[in-house]
Amino acid sequence: MNLAVEPPFRGLTRIRLYLAYDGSYFSGWAYQPNLRTVQGEVQKAITTALHLTQPLEVIVAGRTDAGVHARGQVIHCDVPELSPDFDFQKFVYSLNGILDADVRVHSAGVAPAGFDARFSAIARRYSYSVMDGVTDPLLRSCAITHWRELDSEAMNLASASLLGLHDFASFCKPNDYGSTIRTLQEFTWKREGLLLRATLQADAFCHSMVRSLVGCVIAIGDGRKPIEFARSVLERRERMADVVTMPSAGLTLEEVLYPEDGELLRRQEMTRAKRDISEVEG
Amino acid sequence: MNLAVEPPFRGLTRIRLYLAYDGSYFSGWAYQPNLRTVQGEVQKAITTALHLTQPLEVIVAGRTDAGVHARGQVIHCDVPELSPDFDFQKFVYSLNGILDADVRVHSAGVAPAGFDARFSAIARRYSYSVMDGVTDPLLRSCAITHWRELDSEAMNLASASLLGLHDFASFCKPNDYGSTIRTLQEFTWKREGLLLRATLQADAFCHSMVRSLVGCVIAIGDGRKPIEFARSVLERRERMADVVTMPSAGLTLEEVLYPEDGELLRRQEMTRAKRDISEVEG
Numbered sequence: 001m002n003l004a005v006e007p008p009f010r011g012l013t014r015i016r017l018y019l020a021y022d023g024s025y026f027s028g029w030a031y032q033p034n035l036r037t038v039q040g041e042v043q044k045a046i047t048t049a050l051h052l053t054q055p056l057e058v059i060v061a062g063r064t065d066a067g068v069h070a071r072g073q074v075i076h077c078d079v080p081e082l083s084p085d086f087d088f089q090k091f092v093y094s095l096n097g098i099l100d101a102d103v104r105v106h107s108a109g110v111a112p113a114g115f116d117a118r119f120s121a122i123a124r125r126y127s128y129s130v131m132d133g134v135t136d137p138l139l140r141s142c143a144i145t146h147w148r149e150l151d152s153e154a155m156n157l158a159s160a161s162l163l164g165l166h167d168f169a170s171f172c173k174p175n176d177y178g179s180t181i182r183t184l185q186e187f188t189w190k191r192e193g194l195l196l197r198a199t200l201q202a203d204a205f206c207h208s209m210v211r212s213l214v215g216c217v218i219a220i221g222d223g224r225k226p227i228e229f230a231r232s233v234l235e236r237r238e239r240m241a242d243v244v245t246m247p248s249a250g251l252t253l254e255e256v257l258y259p260e261d262g263e264l265l266r267r268q269e270m271t272r273a274k275r276d277i278s279e280v281e282g
Numbered sequence: 283m284n285l286a287v288e289p290p291f292r293g294l295t296r297i298r299l300y301l302a303y304d305g306s307y308f309s310g311w312a313y314q315p316n317l318r319t320v321q322g323e324v325q326k327a328i329t330t331a332l333h334l335t336q337p338l339e340v341i342v343a344g345r346t347d348a349g350v351h352a353r354g355q356v357i358h359c360d361v362p363e364l365s366p367d368f369d370f371q372k373f374v375y376s377l378n379g380i381l382d383a384d385v386r387v388h389s390a391g392v393a394p395a396g397f398d399a400r401f402s403a404i405a406r407r408y409s410y411s412v413m414d415g416v417t418d419p420l421l422r423s424c425a426i427t428h429w430r431e432l433d434s435e436a437m438n439l440a441s442a443s444l445l446g447l448h449d450f451a452s453f454c455k456p457n458d459y460g461s462t463i464r465t466l467q468e469f470t471w472k473r474e475g476l477l478l479r480a481t482l483q484a485d486a487f488c489h490s491m492v493r494s495l496v497g498c499v500i501a502i503g504d505g506r507k508p509i510e511f512a513r514s515v516l517e518r519r520e521r522m523a524d525v526v527t528m529p530s531a532g533l534t535l536e537e538v539l540y541p542e543d544g545e546l547l548r549r550q551e552m553t554r555a556k557r558d559i560s561e562v563e564g
Contacts, residue, residue, distance in 0.1 A: 102422070103419060104418075134384045137383060140384070
């Protein structure tokens, strides 16, 4: 067995939780003393609901930046052994009673063997929402307004040209210790009512990668750049000022994908083996 | 010509504007000194944008209560005569620059002859949104959470039993001076993602009527009342505590319907003739 894989130690139960949050009033996911972060709030809520006396650390599938939202966030944490008849439904109810309305726990349960929220994941799916025509003020916390009309067809062509296994250095914040090689599995644009919404899926994203990819393609959508611009940015493998990192408000982590339960441990070991994966996503 | 119809006086231009707003942080539509109201904000913005020196009053199609939203609100107001080459696009841009992000002007132009935002309208369409399963915190400002699962089929049957021309006294706040007779033209429920969304259309709604109709049918949807309850409430023509007025956050004015331009004045006269129509809607 790979020693790098941290088991839920004897006397502990590993639990898995699914969360959604409106990131508008959080200083991002990651705990920071004296700031309101999703991790901080969730850790506090679990500690209170389980009457824990020790500090607790939760591990997240997709660390999100300040202002970024989530509909399908996944976390795990190891808590003092729970009795087999522990009532998870009541636990969820109690967590949602403790948490503010901008973060909701959708479900909780014992994690399957070998599960690690971060290292077992095989892919993350994000959406990015833009209003380029009429602005609906009810959507302003999760969609940005773009002042020029966007050509979704050109944007789909440009986005498709970025799919596959590449070095996405041109779209990532410089990262001394990590690789910027990723597999972009999906990048499409679709009109949904007043929204033009992008869907992006990759094994993992580097820091600011989703928002830079979107910024690059939006410059094509409003006519400032030709369709070929996207591919040329990818190929130069250098981050430059002509690619804008879009505002966080439009970005939502929609789903984290995992392999079948039997594959969770193997996947975790594989990911840990190439631990150079960057630390912050979105 | 019917004297009751107020013309845009000589030297004035009647303009029509389409608005959307997130009602969360407004004390409703109607102007109140020292409170933040949509009417107050919009009047101030128009006054500023047009450099008016006189106070201005805008007339609204659907007065909304505190916390109620709008996507298709319509207003008119009479302003000092505008030159024929007045740039309405620039005017809209300027209004949106003055207004906070929770209210947006979608378009503005000279009103067609005979137009009155309130009295020319032939129907109002509202939506009411409920999350009865998973709660999306990103939708919490425009959809309420209901703790029991709702049976949309039973709700559609109950809602259909209320359609038509009736005295809706059981669903209206008592109104000494007004009639509570309305024609309910549409009342349907549809699942859209995580939302169960009602659409209600009537010639006009009395105060709190939409939210009471929804409260009545939700009691059927979660099994507290049988389908026949809706019709029996309608027929007793008396407002009672077993019908809950739902929270305003779920309610949105979606659209105001007007007749063809040639019919605007006749419609205005007709509505004014039965001016007993109640003053506050939603």
